[in-house]
Amino acid sequence: xxxxxxxxxxxxxxxxxxxxxxxxxxxxxxxxxxxxxxxxxxxxxxxxxxxxxxxxxxxxxxxxxxxxxxxxxxxxxxxxxxxxxxxxxxxxxxxxxxxxxxxxxxxxxxxxxxxxxxxxxxxxxxxxxxxxxxxxxxxxxxxxxxxxxxxxxxxxxxxxxxxxxxxxxxxxxxxxxxxxxxxxxxxxxxxxxxxxxxxxxxxxxxxxxxxxxxxxxxxxxxxxxxxxxxxxxxxxxxxxxxxxxxxxxxxxxxxxxxx
Amino acid sequence: xxxxxxxxxxxxxxxxxxxxxxxxxxxxxxxxxxxxxxxxxxxxxxxxxxxxxxxxxxxxxxxxxxxxxxxxxxxxxxxxxxxxxxxxxxxxxxxxxxxxxxxxxxxxxxxxxxxxxxxxxxxxxxxxxxxxxxxxxxxxxxxxxxxxxxxxxxxxxxxxxxxxxxxxxxxxxxxxxxxxxxxxxxxxxxxxxxxxxxxxxxxxxxxxxxxxxxxxxxxxxxxxxxxxxxxxxxxxxxxxxxxxxxxxxxxxxxxxxxxxxxxxxxxxxxxxxxxxxxxxxxxxxxxxxxxxxxxxxxxxxxxxxxxxxxxxxxxxxxxxxxxxxxxxxxxxxxxxxxxxxxxxxxxxxxxxxxxxxxxxxxxxxxxxxxxxxxxxxxxxxxxxxxxxxxxxxxxxxxxxxxxxxxxxxxxxxxxxxxxxxxxxxxxxxxxxxxxxxxxxxxxxxxxxxxxxxxxxxxxxxxxxxxxxxxxxxxxxxxxxxxxxxxxxxxxxxxxxxxxxxxxxxxxxxxxxxxxxxxxxxxxxxxx
Numbered sequence: 001x002x003x004x005x006x007x008x009x010x011x012x013x014x015x016x017x018x019x020x021x022x023x024x025x026x027x028x029x030x031x032x033x034x035x036x037x038x039x040x041x042x043x044x045x046x047x048x049x050x051x052x053x054x055x056x057x058x059x060x061x062x063x064x065x066x067x068x069x070x071x072x073x074x075x076x077x078x079x080x081x082x083x084x085x086x087x088x089x090x091x092x093x094x095x096x097x098x099x100x101x102x103x104x105x106x107x108x109x110x111x112x113x114x115x116x117x118x119x120x121x122x123x124x125x126x127x128x129x130x131x132x133x134x135x136x137x138x139x140x141x142x143x144x145x146x147x148x149x150x151x152x153x154x155x156x157x158x159x160x161x162x163x164x165x166x167x168x169x170x171x172x173x174x175x176x177x178x179x180x181x182x183x184x185x186x187x188x189x190x191x192x193x194x195x196x197x198x199x200x201x202x203x204x205x206x207x208x209x210x211x212x213x214x215x216x217x218x219x220x221x222x223x224x225x226x227x228x229x230x231x232x233x234x235x236x237x238x239x240x241x242x243x244x245x246x247x248x249x250x251x252x253x254x255x256x257x258x259x
Numbered sequence: 260x261x262x263x264x265x266x267x268x269x270x271x272x273x274x275x276x277x278x279x280x281x282x283x284x285x286x287x288x289x290x291x292x293x294x295x296x297x298x299x300x301x302x303x304x305x306x307x308x309x310x311x312x313x314x315x316x317x318x319x320x321x322x323x324x325x326x327x328x329x330x331x332x333x334x335x336x337x338x339x340x341x342x343x344x345x346x347x348x349x350x351x352x353x354x355x356x357x358x359x360x361x362x363x364x365x366x367x368x369x370x371x372x373x374x375x376x377x378x379x380x381x382x383x384x385x386x387x388x389x390x391x392x393x394x395x396x397x398x399x400x401x402x403x404x405x406x407x408x409x410x411x412x413x414x415x416x417x418x419x420x421x422x423x424x425x426x427x428x429x430x431x432x433x434x435x436x437x438x439x440x441x442x443x444x445x446x447x448x449x450x451x452x453x454x455x456x457x458x459x460x461x462x463x464x465x466x467x468x469x470x471x472x473x474x475x476x477x478x479x480x481x482x483x484x485x486x487x488x489x490x491x492x493x494x495x496x497x498x499x500x501x502x503x504x505x506x507x508x509x510x511x512x513x514x515x516x517x518x519x520x521x522x523x524x525x526x527x528x529x530x531x532x533x534x535x536x537x538x539x540x541x542x543x544x545x546x547x548x549x550x551x552x553x554x555x556x557x558x559x560x561x562x563x564x565x566x567x568x569x570x571x572x573x574x575x576x577x578x579x580x581x582x583x584x585x586x587x588x589x590x591x592x593x594x595x596x597x598x599x600x601x602x603x604x605x606x607x608x609x610x611x612x613x614x615x616x617x618x619x620x621x622x623x624x625x626x627x628x629x630x631x632x633x634x635x636x637x638x639x640x641x642x643x644x645x646x647x648x649x650x651x652x653x654x655x656x657x658x659x660x661x662x663x664x665x666x667x668x669x670x671x672x673x674x675x676x677x678x679x680x681x682x683x684x685x686x687x688x689x690x691x692x693x694x695x696x697x698x699x700x701x702x703x704x705x706x707x708x709x710x711x712x713x714x715x716x717x718x719x720x721x722x723x724x725x726x727x728x729x730x731x732x733x734x735x736x737x738x739x740x741x742x743x744x745x746x747x748x749x750x751x752x753x754x755x756x757x758x759x760x761x762x763x764x765x766x767x768x769x770x771x772x773x774x775x776x777x778x779x780x781x782x783x784x785x786x
Contacts, residue, residue: 012626033625033626033627034625036627039627072624072625075622184575184576184577184578185627186577186621187526187577187621187622187623187628187631187632188621188622188624189617189619189620189621189622190525190603190604190606190607190610190617190620190622191607191617191618191620192622193600193603193622193624194604194607194617197600
């Protein structure tokens with residue numbers, strides 16, 4: 001069972017910095033981590049490989065610093081990696097990103113399954129998996145929290161539908177987006193870190209990948225972001241004085257003002 | 260009784276105990292907010308000859324904060340940061356009131372966000388330099404981050420990273436303290452030294468406190484047993500680790516170090532305990548930058564496996580390798596990725612030379628992995644406590660008997676054999692974990708009934724005597740407090756303990772502070 005796992009580098013904290021002109025997230029590699037949902041997807045793929053044989057490839061579109069993320073994925077059991085990296089990919093919305101990833105998938109080739117995290121914690125769109133499947137013309141199942149059975153030709157899996165469990169048998173090749181807590185991602189071993197250093201990692205720009213440039217990056221993104229703001233969080237502590245009745249009245253007034 | 264002093268009532272019952280689960284009693288309690296409050300309280304209490312127990316976060320394991328009658332002075336509301344300076348070793352120092360908790364201090368450092376209201380210009384200038392400097396950290400890392408800085412200084416707390424950075428003492432650059440009679444002492448590191456064992460400490464309002472230091476020699480191991488004394492010592496070091504017996508600390512200058520750019524955790528699993536010990540004996544002298552070297556024995560790992568199976572809160576623990584009978588956790592600190600990688604691989608080589616396998620390791624290089632590893636390390640003592648709590652329901656007398664002893668480097672294999680032989684001969688259930696890099700293990704006897712509890716206590720006292728003969732310490736990090744006061748005589752002898760009492764009298768002539776700490780109270784049964 002050859003599996004491709006799409007992974008994304010996301011900011012490690014809530015302190016997201018936005019480009020004031022493009023309104024997109026500034027991704028300079030500092031303090032970046034693997035999207036947590038993708039970590040579950042990677043672990044599930046490695047577990048399937050250990051059960052059924054085959055390979056796990058990791059694919060990402062990002063800045064050159066994402067190479068470290070891919071090496072880390074290989075230290076956790078992936079066998080090879082492909083990074084799509086070119087300034088022309090920058091500013092992509094989900095459509096342009098999923099298009100680029102579909103080209104990367106074709107470059108890697110020979111897969112039966114593609115795993116994506118259910119969503120990325122920076123954009124929160126959950127669109128990449130389904131759009132990737134559409135670009136590739138294959139079925140997809142979202143929000144998978146259990147893989148019951150898997151073979152080269154089909155996968156029986158459970159997806160979560162707002163508390164309802166849906167059991168789906170999907171024929172391969174297919175895209176599965178993986179929910180949190182489907183497993184407990186492993187930590188790499190020293191052996192894993194050693195082997196990841198020399199494991200094959202290819203970096204492709206738009207030319208090497210053979211993408212249609214007009215479909216990539218900002219140019220290929222129909223989504224126009226007009227304005228984005230980081231939510232301002234504020235907290236204030238107000239002490240109410242007086243006797244109990246006075247405090248209750250003051251509290252009622254405050255609640256009314258807030259509502 | 261002053262206005263700030265509150266008659267003791269049921270609503271304050273939580274202040275009668277600490278994490279040692281020893282329960283005391285008190286007549287009154289106060290929550291001072293500034294040094295003037297402390298001074299006023301001390302004047303009143305001293306005049307009336309009332310015993311005083313000073314409390315911080317009550318996270319201690321030796322009952323030092325548990326009152327044996329008298330007054331509780333709880334410092335938790337003195338929790339401001341009052342200034343910043345650059346110390347004699349070019350380190351940034353923040354002046355903290357004693358009630359600042361470790362977690363609050365860490366948060367301020369992490370976010371580089373301190374409330375500077377009321378700071379003088381010199382402090383503000385040092386603070387501006389701090390904001391521009393590379394990220395800094397305060398290295399002492401006791402497990403309980405709700406510990407207050409005052410409590411940490413009082414018992415010279417350490418934690419896993421003290422293997423590289425040393426205990427709290429090394430990171431304290433100044434202290435303000437009020438004596439029991441309310442006179443003040445201000446000490447900065449490097450300013451007041453003893454001549455041999457004679458020490459003269461200037462009193463803030465004039466005059467000098469003349470002290471004859473005890474003549475015992477401290478063990479060449481990690482040690483938090485009794486007063487820190489040595490020839491020509493810095494006076495500041497005497498106050499640190501004095502278990503609340505010499506004065507009330509009102510301000511602490513905590514010194515920082517630059518945060519290493521790379522912090523990796525590595526857990527190594529072994530099929531044999533002897534292999535794990537051999538690994539430690541070799542690795543601690545061969546790999547630079549190891550900040551921590553921690554041990555978990557097979558019984559501790561078994562507790563974890565059981566918890567994971569039976570308790571939902573622990574279900575997210577990673578599966579411990581099946582064949583693992585012990586685990587060594589290490590933390591690599593350095594500033595260069597390539598160097599870190601090379602050290603990791605060197606560690607792997609030492610592992611292989613000592614019966615381990617690089618496959619049976621976990622390497623935590625990301626925050627998520629570090630959190631997972633910390634969860635596992637903290638889950639072990641929690642599992643032991645939960646087990647004992649269950650047993651307490653049917654046999655209230657039992658409690659966990661956790662040792663805190665250390666031995667010199669060369670004697671680590673010997674002390675491990677001693678523990679194993681005695682636990683097996685006494686048929687006692689146990690779990691061993693702790694700071695093996697410093698030959699400082701917490702052997703936790705987990706009594707199943709009253710009989711085992713008393714057998715465990717007897718064994719504990721026997722170990723204290725044997726470890727003292729080996730040149731070790733009866734308390735390496737928790738402090739002596741009340742629970743280990745009896746053991747201090749085993750370690751240093753009666754004469755030295757009497758010398759310590761004479762020293763205390765120089766600071767606290769009415770013997771009001773920390774009654775029962777370091778010096779066994781009459782009727783106290785220790786451990």
